[in-house]
Amino acid sequence: MQFTFTEEQEQFRDMVRRFALEQSPASTVRRLMATDEGFEPALWEQLSRQLGLTALRIPEPYGGSGFSAVELGIVMEEFGRTLLCAPYFSSAVLSTEVILAAGTETDRSALLPGLADGSRRAAFAFTEVSGSRAVDEIDTRATTDGNGRWQVSGSKRFVIDGHTADCLIVTARADDDVGLFLVEDDAGGLLRRPLVTMDATRKLADVDFDGTPAIRIGGPGDCREQIEAALDAASVALAGEMIGGAQTLLDSAVAYAKMRVQFGRTIGSFQAIKHKCADMLLDVESARSAVYAAAGAAAGNHPEAPALACLAKAAASEAYVRTAAETIQIHGGIGFTWENDTHLWFKRAKSSEVLLGDPTWHREKLMQRWGY
């Protein structure tokens, strides 16, 4: 496993960081989170067509650049720092990863080029009303007329960017198998409703299917393993986003503690605050180590990679949420106001904690994957 980044990776990080800082100041985040769509087409165009970030993980024959989980992690971390609002995670991570994991040659040729250049945005509908990501708990059904035409019926919930995507990739039961089905946004019997989310920077939707026409992707067999693999890859990416956000919070807490004066001295000169900040740093750096290790393992196809995906997601979730709570505490009263930006990251921490399985779920899965 690698524990540092190459010169090229560092340059890539600098480029993405500059882009995110310029394009996603808190004022922009606040403006976009108040909209139903939650993103701006112009910014999407920039990050996809100009910077090629949507093409990162897609192999070259399909219009991508064929990079690994390490580079994807860099993008997610830097986007996480500024809460950059775009359907990147839903389309370039979740949907792309599931096609990479399960797609047949036909699926890849048909779908990946559009995702690579950003001309199409996909959403991955894998969560049922129960909220579970478990592939064995899928109730949505797919039926076929025997001539290759499929229909999907059921309900998916918490679909990230599900109301704005051009197409949906849906997990559904077909007889005893769990398969993947592509549904276009104008398909009949498709109903999409945006949900009111606690974290307004991450848009979720309810999606109902009622005999909705669909194309089966991922071949005729069971896709449970491939879906798991895609969700693992997405968990590592999301964990990357989380350490980026946690770092922003830590920076802001420390900066505030150095500036805020009470009792004639900066609050950062009190050990009560100093020690909190030292613990926060340890927390963030430990999670960072876990995330980098998991991304490195995924990139190198290390046998421990699936276990480390769970480890990283659990570690990053806990660290992000704790850091967010402590950052509010260090800011005191102002930290509890709407005007102060801390709550934007606090809410992102909360939504990330639960998405793709909460830390308790991941720890149990980790133990199983370690064979315990």
Place this chain on the structure above:
Amino acid sequence: MNDPEDLRQSVTDWLEENWDPDAKLVEWRSKLVDSGWGMPTWPERWYGRGLSGEQAAAVLDVFAEAGAVGVASGGPGRLAAVTILEHGTDAQKEKYLRRILTGEDLWCQLFSEPGSGSDLAGATTRADRIDDGWRINGQKVWNTSAHHARYGLLVARTDWDLPKHQGLSYFLLDMDQEGVNVKQLKQMNGHASFNEVFFTDAFIPHGEMLGQEGDGWKVAMTTLANERRMADVLRNASSGERRGSIYEEVRRENEVLMAPYTWYPQRAGRVDLLVKRAQETGRIQDPVVRQEIAKVLIMARSAEWTAKRARAAQQQGRPQGPEGSLGKLAASNVARAAAQAHTLITGADALLSGEQSAENGIIAEILVSVPAISIAGGTDEIQRNIIAERVLGMEKEPRFDQGPFRDVRRN
């Protein structure tokens, strides 16, 4: 000698001519010390060869391949040697270095006091100038190996009117005298790895001060900087399969040197035993136990990776990030969480201690040893101060110990 192959050949030739696994340990080491191969990075004048760290590693490799025993390298003796080499006069180097390296003289460190733990510079053991030297009065504590030591590295106050760091001096103390009284100190885990050392009009002649009067803090920093690297040195030529009477002597030497450290793995929480114990007791089925074990393992693995990140950055010559200063604090957290998880796994058996208890007493020893890890070598609180002030750049606490030490409030 610049060619690595030439270097290896020279060492091999020398060993072929001189190495004898049935030699007396001290006789062999005397030869080794004179050859300069024992401390390859030291200057030629002082038992070394002036080689680089990389070259020295190659020398060590050849020694290891041949199974040749090295100079005495464990324990506080190494700290004494390094400190004397850096700050000592020629006469002091002449007198002490050789016998440290041969293992004839054992040393101890006399820094901490009952009244100054974290605040090491607040030492109140006094050294008063008399005609032919210094008279020492006071008490030291947490002195590893002091009950075996021939000499001690002593920090004592020589001037009470200067600010506290400036009034300290560093001495080389002969422990074998009436005014020095060593008492073993029993810890809460039943072991006695340390000592208390009492000075009642102990005497140090002129010429046994290391550095100048008032340099005590500066010289002590050399010792402490090397103490942090000690963990790497606490090993010696493995005597597993080797035949020869010298290995028996080395084994006995190691036994004495390592005796204070037998409980150190338990102090760190024995993360390695968690899953095994949970499987053996069947507690691995309990979802709460599984959660707690996973939490500890995540912390422990993350700490390992953080250390690897620090090392990798160092090897690449990049400026070290915050990851370098976090290890000690992380280790405390891991140890405490591991002890808690061991308690959960062990259940009522955690009430017991000794041979009848779980894992032949190891679990009980974990529970009563872990409290040491967040204190020894810099408390967690001091570590947090260091991280906050040096890494995060936060303002220092206001201080109340400036000015003449005489006027500073103390225990």
